[in-house]
Amino acid sequence: MRAVGLGGALAVLLAVAGCKAQAVDGDGRPRPPVRIEVTTTGPAAVDRSGPSGGSAKRSPGATRSAEAPSAAPEVLWSRGDKGMGVRELQARLRQVAWLFDGPTGDYDELTVTAVKGFQGKRGLPRTGETDATTWDRLLGMTHEPGRWELYASGGQPAAAPDPRCTTGRVLCVSKTSRTLRWMIDGRTLSTMDVRFGSQYTPTREGVFHVTFTSRHHVSTLYDSPMPYAMFFSGGQAVHYSADFAARGYTGASHGCVNVRDEQKIAALFAQVRPGDKVVVSW
Known part of the structure; x- marks a missing residue:
């Protein structure tokens, strides 16, 4: 049998005992551990460095489930609001037969009821408030109202005097x-x-x-x-x-x-x- 050195015998004994042996160079000195870096480029890739070194920042490929829930749509008009935006909303609701009076430019009870009906028909929350989602859906179903659609029930500004x-x-x-x-x-x-x-x-x-x-x-x-x-x-x-x-x-x-x-x-x-x-x- 060929003789083994003391360092080799010790390594064999440690391996048999289930201990993790440290690699050594040929001169008997331990080698530093090999550092293996693994990079991924899929949905799980996350950059955790954050602007302040704390919170994680999603990479472009990260999955949406890791994000916070999206905020509710912005409310554009609701009961009590007035103005040209409300007048256009009412004119468009008239085009799809959800409102028959006006436009008046006042977000009144009739307008709330019309918006609720429009929302419910399309599976949106029936809040009666015109949020961005409701408005986008209505825009897609209607045309831009003309002057006399906006003032079908009056309220138009007077022309400059003759x-x-x-x-x-x-x-x-x-x-x-x-x-x-x-x-x-x-x-x-x-x-x-x-x-x-x-x-x-x-x-x-x-x-x-x-x-x-x-x-x-x-x-x-x-x-x-x-x-x-x-x-x-x-x-x-x-x-x-x-x-x-x-x-x-x-x-x-x-x-x-x-x-x-x-x-x-x-x-x-x-x-x-x-x-x-x-x-x-x-």
Whole structure:
């Protein structure tokens, strides 16, 4: 049998006893342990160095399950909000038949109910609040509303006054914005929504004057009430219309300038006098 050195015999004994033998160089000195680094490039790869040396930072390939739960969608509008954003929301809800009134620009109870219905139909939480997810879904189903869709029920801003309206006492009517301004010496005292005649019975344009007024007038031609009538061109007058109040711009007059707000036209009627100017323009 070939003799073995003391170092070799010791290594054999340690191996038999189950101990981990330390590798040695040929000169008997222990070799430093081999350092093996393993790198991975899959879903489990995580960089734990973090900006402050603490929390882990996910690599691009890390799985989503390691992340914190995503935050709830941002709420864009909810009950009590007002403005053009709410008006557009309402116009789009009208396009998909979840809202039939308005738009008003006020996030009211009818709007809450419409949003809840829209959300429930699409499996979204029925909160009645318009969050980013609800808004994105609605955008995908509707087109950008035009001017008169946004103001289907009125509330549109009045057009700039016609230059002929800037002096004296004037009922300044704009077909462009569908509004009437009551003006004295260039100052607007009140504004109101109005509608006009159809293409078959158009409202005449030009400069006129109030010929007479009639608080409880009834049309002899159409047998229909014309309260707070202020006549300016033959049988055409500015007057309150219950039909306009009920149906909005889906209807038309027989040539008169219809007003939908009875309180406003009652106040106007109390101020207007025969001889006051009436300007009807585009």
